[in-house]
Amino acid sequence: MKIYFELNGESRYEEIEPGESLLSLLRRVGMRSVKSGCETGDCGVCTVLVNGRAVRSCTTFAAQVRGKRVTTVEGLGDVDDPHPLQEAFVEAGAVQCGYCTPGMILVAYELLSENDNPTPEEVRAAITGNLCRCTGYVAIVDAVLLAAEWKREGKWR
Ligand code: FES
Ligand code: FES
Known part of the structure; x- marks a missing residue:
């Protein structure tokens, strides 16, 4: 299944697996700031913003961000131009x-x-x-x- 969403201001159209987590999708497309820890929603290292709200990407299905805005730290700034x-x-x-x-x-x-x-x-x-x-x-x-x-x-x- 393919979903459309916005990632750090860019339009994305990505293939996802049934039941795939948002954490898995974001890591797969290169968002290495999004960390994997407990994968049970308890530690917060996988937090991203979805439409401006902080969510645990490990307990969010990738399919749930269809049509939404996703922000990771890569979208805020980097070493050369930090937020x-x-x-x-x-x-x-x-x-x-x-x-x-x-x-x-x-x-x-x-x-x-x-x-x-x-x-x-x-x-x-x-x-x-x-x-x-x-x-x-x-x-x-x-x-x-x-x-x-x-x-x-x-x-x-
Ligand atoms: S990896 Fe711990 S809350 Fe998501
Ligand atoms: S877990 Fe090492 S700086 Fe927070």
Whole structure:
């Protein structure tokens, strides 16, 4: 079966297998920022945005994004042209192994799209379903608050 969807602003028409997960599809088409972890919806490393909402791609069928907008970290920025959220994570020292980082950045992007002046408690609530075994979360919360500050200052594109 083929489905049409938008991936990071580009139209895609991809063949999918019956029952294939969105995680599998995105990895197959080269979105290596989308990580595989528990594959049971518990760790958040596979998070992507679908029509601007954070979803677990491991527990989402590829067929469910038919006609929808999918955003991965590749759609925000890269090493040569990072998004301010990515820069904030580096600035705050919120990246260690980096495995959780794409999912963290996308849940933060969803939060800051709706609220560019969150409290630390609101940031913690937003990332609560995303596990990080390296940082202890403090630097991640600092990074999101820094990105929010930059957004309020008009530094986001
Ligand atoms: S791999 Fe999807 S939530 Fe863990
Ligand atoms: S930086 Fe290693 S899991 Fe979060």
